[in-house]
Amino acid sequence: MGLIEHLTSAVGVTNKEDLAFIERDDLQDHLTPIQCRKVLQAFKQRELNFKADTRQTTVPFSFLDPKPTDGHSQFTPPRTQPHSNGLSFTNTQNSxxxxxxxxxxxxxxxxxxxxxxxxxxxxxxxxxxxxxxxxxxxxxxxxxxxxxxxxxxxxxxxxxxxxxxxxxxxxxxxxxxxxxxxxxxxxxxxxxxxxxxxxxIRRTRTTTELSTTTKTVRCKVDSYGCTNWQPKCLPEGETVDSLEDRRKNMVTIFQSAGPRVVDIPDIDNSMRLTYIYQRHMINSCPPPSTNEIEEQWPFLFTKRGLCAHFKTLTGIDICDRVGQALQAKGKRIIDFFQRQTQNRDIQCLLRDIESDTATMQHSRTSIAAVLLLMKHFLEKEDSIFILADVTTTKASIEKDMSLPATPRLIMLGNTFLSSTKWMVSIEGKVAYVLDEHLGFADALSVFFSCFYVFNIEYQETACATLELIQRFFVRINPEEGTKCTAKTGVSRKTGEVVKRKTTVINNRVSSFLRHLMEFEWKNSD
Incomplete structure (x- = not known):
């Protein structure tokens, strides 16, 4: 879709005043980041210099650099001429x-x-x-x-x-x-x-075919919510060669001693110093597979290594943040659903929660809270969780199960609620086997960290639940949209493939959080 056609049909621009309301999200699928900034800056300057009149004025797109940047497809801005068929605006609705x-x-x-x-x-x-x-x-x-x-x-x-x-x-x-x-x-x-x-009455929108091109460049969803996505400076006293020596040494130690030695101070220090080197590989384009990353950085595929990397990447101690959130908010989510008029599936799950006393109260409450959210958002359990027998091993799961490409939290137990062991899979293989003494909060932390550390977008089938975990539990709240850029999705109500709307925050997440706050306000006395 051309940029002008996109602005008129998809964004809803009808006059020159509307240009002042355009945001970066409206342009990101059509322009490079630099071009987006140039467009927005020009629109803001135009608004400052605008003098009210009724003359038709063409959109000033000619300032965009038509030359392609490295790795980006070329963008040639349309040039409108007087009396042409190009987009023009008049003072109308929003003056x-x-x-x-x-x-x-x-x-x-x-x-x-x-x-x-x-x-x-x-x-x-x-x-x-x-x-x-x-x-x-x-x-x-x-x-x-x-x-x-x-x-x-x-x-x-x-x-x-x-x-x-x-x-x-x-x-x-x-x-x-x-x-x-x-x-x-x-x-x-x-x-x-x-x-x-x-x-x-609105003007009929022009329908266009969705783009099916493969992503060949990094986009802002990869760095979504991160504060240290791609550092520029090497650690003091380190060189590229010294970092490579540290990497090779860690590979050698892992091959001889295994993942248990991740706790020793030397490994912690080396993982911290080589963070820039890890990001350099993970952020390369085309993206490396998780197998390739694991070969180079095996300690990144331990809970300690992954969560430490997540903390450097986002500034958040993920295990503490998720653990505290589930403990403080999990029971309140259950209370919210218990006191609301719910559909049959939610009522059935609530009865299972009340009758299941086989596991520790805290873990059961945390799991139940996430399952209820998925029911509320009409998202299937297998879009996040995979249930397996408690005796199942990593090898047997990879052999007998067809694991999806996007991350899944494998729950070992007779039911989701009674699960007591956990694994996490990425790209069709088990990437993490959590120690038996760890709880559901640790498992959810590892699962969620994978999306950020490895630049993975949320699967569309679970995008609402994942965004709620992000915003409500982990408290990562960037302004620039969501971590799911899928153009199509399966309707939760009809089962048909439909076009997804691009929004700055998932509508269902926003509505749920508002209803939860209203519920707590009503029941605060």
Missing amino acids: WVSQFEIPWDKMPASLSQALLRGHRANPPDRRAMVRTVVAAMQKHCPNPNRAACVEIAKLIVSKYPLTFADTNEEGEQLGIGYYSLVNQLKTRVEHVNRNNVSDR
Whole structure:
């Protein structure tokens, strides 16, 4: 799809004011990162220099560098000429947004108190605010588009972040911080216009074939949420040759002593110093297989080596973070589902949770919380978990089971809830066998770390559960979208292959977190 066609049909740009609302996610599939920055900078500068008039103006795409960068396919920007068929905009729908004022004086008294005190808005007040704001918006435009809702939501959250921003329990921002409010505003617009056919009419979108080209370059999803994805400087006192010597020495030690020696200080130190060397191989393009990585870095395929690498990569101690989160939040997730009207599958799982007392309470609660989330998101257990007999070995699993390419957490036990041993598979082979004394939190930590350490995208069949683990348990909350870029997916309701929407945060994740917070607010007394 051409860039201009993408902006008009997929993003919804209809006039020149809409250009100010374009974000990097809207361009990333069509431009290189540098080109994205140039486009956004030009649009911002254009907005600053804009003088209101009614003359038609063409989009200033000519500033883009048409020369391909190393490893990137060439992008040749379209050049529009006067009176051509190129994209042009006029002042239309969103010219009122910059002058729009939120009618705070019409809000409920309890909401006004929350604003003054910096407290979270309770759910009824938040809904009342949305209704009031949409009513005010419709005085300017009967059917505000999503771009207008984004700007209004951004305005509200920037003024009162403590009251309206999307945050987790720790006060950390979720994604862009105003995504759920955008959805509420747009949903309200669509609701009040449900019987107003003339105002609901939109221009038919142009359908295009999805790209099936193989990724040959690194994209931002590979570094998604990472703070140290590709370091540039060698450790002090080290050279390329010295790092290679350390790597060879670790391979020799592993071959003679096995993975148990990962605990010795010399291995810890060598793994820390060679981090830049490890990332250099993992981030190379085309990506290496896990077999190739394991041959060069065998200690990376131990729990200690993987989790230490994850901490350097993201700044997070994954085992502590996940363990504390499951302990603090697992029971509350179960309580949430127990007190809600649920579908038959969730009710059946809740009965199994209540009757299963064969394992330790903490592990069972943690496993149950994740399983309930998968049921809620209509995602099948085998998109994350694989159940195997407790006596099964690594060799027998690789021989008798067909393991998928994306990571799976292999649960050894009679049922998922009664599992007490764990393995993790990647690319059709068992990559990690966890020690018997480790619990489910350790197993989930290793499983989740694989996606970040090895630059693996979330499988579409489990993208909601994985993103919730990322945002709610691990608390990695980047603004730039999700770690699943699949263009198509299987509908959870119809079973048909459908086109997936690109969003800054998974809609189902955002809705669940908002409902969970509302539930806890109602039951806090």
